[in-house]
Amino acid sequence: MLGIEETAERLKSGGIVAIPTETVYGLAADASNLQAIQEIFALKKRPSDNPLIVHISSLEQLSEISKPLTELELRIINKFWPGPLTLILPRKKKVLDAVTAGLETVAVRMPNHSLCLDLLKKTGPLVAPSANLSGTPSPTKKEHVQADFGSSFPVLDGGACTIGLESTVVTCRPNFFPNVGKNEPPVSSTASHSDMIIYRPGAISDQQLSEFGIVEYYTATQPEQDASALTPIFPSPGLKYRHYAPKAKVDWLSNFERLRAVTSSSVVLLLDQNLPVEQNQNLPVEHSHRGHYIVYCKGSWERFGQLLYDTFRVADMENYSHVFIQDIRRHSSKSSLKDALINRIEKAISGH
Numbered sequence: 001m002l003g004i005e006e007t008a009e010r011l012k013s014g015g016i017v018a019i020p021t022e023t024v025y026g027l028a029a030d031a032s033n034l035q036a037i038q039e040i041f042a043l044k045k046r047p048s049d050n051p052l053i054v055h056i057s058s059l060e061q062l063s064e065i066s067k068p069l070t071e072l073e074l075r076i077i078n079k080f081w082p083g084p085l086t087l088i089l090p091r092k093k094k095v096l097d098a099v100t101a102g103l104e105t106v107a108v109r110m111p112n113h114s115l116c117l118d119l120l121k122k123t124g125p126l127v128a129p130s131a132n133l134s135g136t137p138s139p140t141k142k143e144h145v146q147a148d149f150g151s152s153f154p155v156l157d158g159g160a161c162t163i164g165l166e167s168t169v170v171t172c173r174p175n176f177f178p179n180v181g182k183n184e185p186p187v188s189s190t191a192s193h194s195d196m197i198i199y200r201p202g203a204i205s206d207q208q209l210s211e212f213g214i215v216e217y218y219t220a221t222q223p224e225q226d227a228s229a230l231t232p233i234f235p236s237p238g239l240k241y242r243h244y245a246p247k248a249k250v251d252w253l254s255n256f257e258r259l260r261a262v263t264s265s266s267v268v269l270l271l272d273q274n275l276p277v278e279q280n281q282n283l284p285v286e287h288s289h290r291g292h293y294i295v296y297c298k299g300s301w302e303r304f305g306q307l308l309y310d311t312f313r314v315a316d317m318e319n320y321s322h323v324f325i326q327d328i329r330r331h332s333s334k335s336s337l338k339d340a341l342i343n344r345i346e347k348a349i350s351g352h
Contacts, residue, residue: 002017002154002157003156004115004156007119008119008122011029011119014030014033015036016028016040017155017156018131018145018149018153019115019119019128019158020115020116020157020158021111021116021158022083022112022162022163023084023111023166023203024130024161024165024166025131025140025141026130027040027043027130028055028127030124031065031095031099031124031127032094032096032125037052037096037127038098040127040129044133044134045133046134049101049102050134051106052099053086054095054106054109054126054127055111055125055128056108056110056120057110061125062108064092064094064124064125065125066089066090066091066106067089067091067092069089070172072196073087076196080204082110082111083110083111083112084163084165084203084204085109085167085170085202085204086109086169086170086200087170088105088107088169088170088173089108089171090104090105090106091104091106130166131144132145133149135245137245137313138165138309140161140310142155142157147317160306163203163306164309164310165202165203165308165340165344167202167204168198168209168340169198170196170197170198170204170209171197172195172196174216194214195213196209196213196214196216197215197216197217200343202340203336203337205337207336208336244344244347244348245348245351246312246315246323247315248267248315248316248321249322249323250312250322250325251322251323251324251325252326252345252349253325253327259292262292264322265292266292266315266321266322266324267292267311267314267320267322268295269304269307269323269324269325270295270297271300271304271326271331272299293318295311295314299333301333304328304337305341308341308344308345311323323348325345328341328342328345
């Protein structure tokens with residue numbers, strides 16, 4: 001079993017190791033080692049214009065890669081770090097273009113996972129995109145990583161991820177839109193009057209962030225005069241390419257009657273018991289209903305988040321053709337995970 005000392009040595013010597021965080025497992029490499037970073041892109045089959053998130057364990061490490069913080073950024077860091085929140089910040093020149101996809105910003109977070117933080121103290125900043133093949137569901141267990149990269153692939157085992165969804169990505173500089181590359185024209189968005197822009201929803205919700213100011217969600221736009229010639233900025237992972245989707249077809253389920261018309265067995269992910277299911281009152285966590293494999297979360301949003309990607313992977317591993325997910329879009333209960341879950345499910349449904 002790979003230990004923390006051996007993991008640190010592998011990473012410092014230019015190796016690649018999958019590491020645990022509270023969100024998903026990450027494919028880690030030294031953030032200053034270009035060859036190791038290029039190996040991550042090759043392993044994942046990840047497009048090079050998709051920026052990486054740098055993981056740190058302290059504000060001292062942050063100062064190595066980011067320019068000075070604003071008062072708002074410091075307040076948000078004090079509230080949410082360590083935790084599932086990534087900040088888009090102006091980068092220092094030493095940060096590799098391979099990390100930022102050529103942008104003048106860098107994505108940074110401090111994970112809330114004791115084993116990961118201990119590792120980062122030994123290694124310094126690490127890039128750690130999700131430890132899966134690009135486009136497939138993110139890994140929330142060691143077994144998911146090794147299903148994609150092989151049983152001998154090195155993994156620092158931290159158990160199942162407690163959140164199971166990628167971090168919220170936010171910027172506190174909504175009108176900061178630098179050049180995509182040194183020789184390319186600037187790409188901008190309509191001037192924002194918000195204090196924060198959320199690029200990707202996660203476990204830290206817009207409602208939680210609204211304590212610090214006005215929040216809005218990111219939409220890519222281009223200058224009207226050059227709209228046909230320019231490409232929008234994508235400063236965060238999860239915006240441009242297909243993500244989160246299994247091979248199985250994914251769809252919302254608002255009524256179990258729909259399953260009667262499905263001839264092949266499917267996987268069904270349920271949040272609670274509000275659907276009209278025969279003998280629903282005694283559904284266990286895993287249950288077979290008319291040949292369908294049911295995963296039941298007993299009303300727990302946290303469990304629903306933890307099991308989403310696992311359900312996708314079970315469907316593919318067992319060759320189910322369809323995944324039905326309880327339609328939570330109009331669910332009466334509230335959760336900080338709700339927007340993030342809807343985002344990931346709708347991307348899986350659309351195949352983007």
